[in-house]
Amino acid sequence: MTVPGGRWIQHWDPEDEVFWNATGEQVARRNLLLSVLSEHIGFSVWTMWSVLVLFMGPEYGLSPADKFLLTSAVTLVGAVVRVPYTFAVAVFGGRNWTVISAALLLVPTAAAFTVMEPGTSFSTFLLVGLLAGIGGGNFASSMTNINAFFPLRKKGWALGLNAGGGNIGVPVIQLAALAVIGAGGGPRVLLGLYLPLIVVAAVLAALRMDNLASVRNDTGAARDAARDPHTWIMSFLYVGTFGSFIGYSFAFGQVLQNQFDRTPLEAAYVTFVGPLLGSLIRPVGGRLADRYGGSRITLWNFVAMGAATGVLIVASTQRSLTLFTAAFVVLFVLTGLGNGSTYKMIPGIFQAKALARGLSGEEAAAYGRRLSGASMGLIGAVGALGGVGINLAFRQSFLAHGSGTGAFAAFLAFYAVCLVVTRAVYLRRPARTAAPTAATGDESRLGYAEV
Structure with a gap:
């Protein structure tokens, strides 16, 4: 199955249960597991x-304002590099690119270690911060790679675990910082731990x-995924879920310091809790989507996100x-939760499209894996741009009003739009078995409630 020395697997058919149970699952x-480790450290560096x-x-x-601008720039680079990182899996191979992308993390970490004094x-800090953005790219290549390893029935769990294990790099570096601050150490001690x-x-x-081998050199998949409107619809929804997660991860501590006058140590005691729970719950979002349908979970998740944001507006105005x-x-x-459910939707959508084109069996599964793997990188890139928007919104809100209340009002409006889009595109029509429509390209009878 694997070419000695090169670690290339020539035959891979996870939808075949005999193959999966015999060798595929192991x-x-x-x-x-190793993808999670690399992506985890990438998130920490980012x-x-x-x-x-x-x-x-x-x-x-x-x-x-300088600090919010700095974190916005880091987030922006992390979003942009996700596009070439997605292509890199097809060009170099998933394992090969994981090695390269992991080693590249030495550059921003060593650079920050050198200048942190x-x-x-500010321009030097900004330049070095931009280098740290490459850590955000590891997510895209990791998700594209792992998507190809698992059968459709396992993707919600596998992608949720992969992404959640990566996301947890955010609270881990914040916990490490808390330990360093508590011990009287400085930022160079923290950076030295990661090298x-x-x-x-x-x-x-x-x-x-x-x-x-089945994934290598298929760079045309990204082009085909970019032409599909569902790639951009899901990108928009992912701005609402992952964009919020990464944006709040960068901004939470600064909001506590600037709006509630918390010290660095007081802020550090709190900031890791949200990213930690958000990371741990991501596989649960994938599991729920496997069982009830990603579009349903995503819809109700946006309802809840809007309610929580409304409470934040009240708490912000009352300074509670x-x-x-x-x-x-x-x-x-x-x-x-939303991160897990939205990413489960992606392979389901392209599988439904494959069936609508008259494909079946392994042919349909291969079509779905090809386009969903490519689209994940693009969706991850656009979604991460939401983190840029969140930090810029906080920057403007603090400049104009001295608090984050205005930013939260904008976020509430955005979540409402995400809810409407999810309902209109993926839940308005009842799910039904899709008839072949390849000749006309008509997808009006496609149902996505179960994806």
Whole structure:
């Protein structure tokens, strides 16, 4: 099955239960575990500036607006590089690119270690922060790679676990920062902890992961996915879920400091809780979507996100730290659930389209894997741009009003639009067996309630 030395798997058919039970599941789980490790550290490197800005007191000469701009720039790069990282899996192979992308994390970590001291100019911090954005790309390549390893019936769980294990890199680096601050250490101590971990992740990927020959050199899949309107509809919805998760992860500590006058240590004691719960709950969102349909879970999740945001607006205007913190943590949990359910929808949508084109069996499964894997990178890239919008909205809200209330009102309106789009596109028509419509391209009879 695997070419010795190159770790290339030539035959891979996870939809065949005999193959899956005999060898497929064991191989897929091993690659999933190591993919989680690499992606986890990538998220930590990407979001390390959400922690580093807490260390940067008045002696660094940065205003709150400067810090929000810095974290916005880091988030932007992390979103943009997800597109080439998606292509990289097809060009280099999933295992090979995991090794390369993990090793690249040494660059921003070492650079931040070098410049992190008072007296460094804001432009230098901004440049080094931009380098950290490459950590955000690991998600796209990891999800594209793991999507190809698992059968459709397992994708919600597998993708949720892969993404959740990666997302948890956000609270882990925040917890590490809390330990460092509590021990009287500085940001260089925190950065120094991650340098050897990056090396370990790259080495383990090189030794134990596999490439799938069926995925290699299919760069046309991304082009085909980009032409499909569902890629962009799901991108919009993912802005609402993952964009919120990553945006709030960067901004939560700064909001606590600027609006509620928390010290760095007080902020660090709280900021990790939301990302931690949001990461842990993501596989649950995938499981619920496997059972009840991703579109249904996503719809009700946006309802709940809107309610939590409404509570945040009240807490912000009343300056109630307890209510504000509790509502923010609940909102984090909901973003995690929504992340899991939206990503489960993607392979289901393209599988439904395959059936509508008259395909069946392995042919339909291969079509769905091909387009869903490619679309995930694009959806992940656009979704991460939501984090940029959140940080810029907070920056403008604090500049104009001295609080984040205005930003939360904008987020509430956006979640309402996401709810309407989910209902109109994926739940308005009852699900039914799709008849072949390849000749006309008509998808009016496609039902997506179960995806």
